[in-house]
Amino acid sequence: MTTVLSSRDSTREFAFEKADFHKVQNMLFKKAGIKLSDAKEAMVYSRLARRIRALQLTSFNDYLGVVDKSEPELEQFINALTTNLTSFFREPHHFTALAEHLKQHPEVTTIWCAASSTGEEPYSIAMVVAEAFGSFKTPVKIIASDIDSKVLQKAKAGIYPLASIAKIPVQRQKQFFHKGKGANEGKVKVVDELRHMVQFKKLNLTDAKWDVKGPLDIIFCRNVMIYFDKPTQLNVLQRMVGMLKPAGLYMAGHSENFNMCTNLVRPVGKTIYRPVH
Ligand SMILES: C[S@@+](CC[C@H](N)C(=O)[O-])C[C@H]1O[C@@H](n2cnc3c(N)ncnc32)[C@H](O)[C@@H]1O
CATH class of the missing domain: 3.40.50.150 (Vaccinia Virus protein VP39)
Known part of the structure; x- marks a missing residue:
């Protein structure tokens, strides 16, 4: 089982509770069909922390509230969480x-x-x-x-x-x-x-x-x-x-x-x- 770090992780700028991560998982699945495994928790934190900072918010909870109401931020949310690895003539x-x-x-x-x-x-x-x-x-x-x-x-x-x-x-x-x-x-x-x-x-x-x-x-x-x-x-x-x-x-x-x-x-x-x- 993967441990989701809590707000007590002092190295983190924003509190990131298990419930926040689950909200992100649910929202990404609902909006894009993408299933995020628990192993992606650290990746989610670092990519979305950038958005929280850019919007000058102070918590994941506030951020997810914005994503829920704003089409442009939903787009940013999806852009931040997709994996885009590709290359020319991949699988030739x-x-x-x-x-x-x-x-x-x-x-x-x-x-x-x-x-x-x-x-x-x-x-x-x-x-x-x-x-x-x-x-x-x-x-x-x-x-x-x-x-x-x-x-x-x-x-x-x-x-x-x-x-x-x-x-x-x-x-x-x-x-x-x-x-x-x-x-x-x-x-x-x-x-x-x-x-x-x-x-x-x-x-x-x-x-x-x-x-x-x-x-x-x-x-x-x-x-x-x-x-x-x-x-x-x-x-x-x-x-x-x-x-x-x-x-x-x-x-x-x-x-x-x-x-x-x-x-x-x-x-x-x-x-x-x-x-x-
Ligand atoms: C790993 S890349 C694969 C790129 C390319 N097809 C290849 O094989 O090299 C996966 C791509 O799927 C896109 N993607 C993920 N969920 C999607 C969805 N629900 N609808 C359309 N594209 C999606 C991502 O944005 C990402 O660019």
Whole structure:
């Protein structure tokens, strides 16, 4: 059992009782479907203490009262508590499969990247699409969404540390990135033509309605389901699969296994699924 430190922890600026942590857990689950384990208590304290300080409040209780009443602070609360780890061509077998699928199905028109974080994933998709068509002008619409408005802003800007493209082959680096000079030394920017291939939008996967129109050819929904509980995962999967064309593909994250959902999907590769309808 994890011990939740109490207000008696003298190293802490704000009192953080077990009840405060449970309120945070409940609110994040209700608003974003995210299940925070007890092990995240220290992370929650440090990330939300920043918000309490910024708002010049004095307690978690007051802060959670503000989150409850204010849409903008709810957005900050969610932004503070999401985990946004991602990288270019993460889990590279999905991009090989994407290139193969585009060869076999040149009629592909819509790809949805459903938890796109800071943009490395949808830009990796866009690079593969641009290569498949030999052009930045393609018939493929790439929609990228995330619940976190802060990561979406970063994604739209398309500016990354130079180190983040170190593993990308030089040919791709040259074609798809500008290297910063002077004050921008050490940074890269995705070329405008690639940026314009991706349409970013804020979308909460646990909302009853999604502003994405089917039918879709491919859904990348990777490394987000792990934060949801089982019923939420199944609900999101069912709704997504219902939007896919019969030959469509659903790409899952490395620890997201839907092999048992035989009524919805069948595996056609490593964490790659096809709808059964
Ligand atoms: C670990 S990142 C995964 C990024 C990328 N898909 C990848 O695999 O590299 C998880 C992302 O899911 C987003 N997320 C969490 N809950 C969400 C929800 N309810 N709706 C939409 N996005 C959510 C987070 O903001 C975060 O950017």
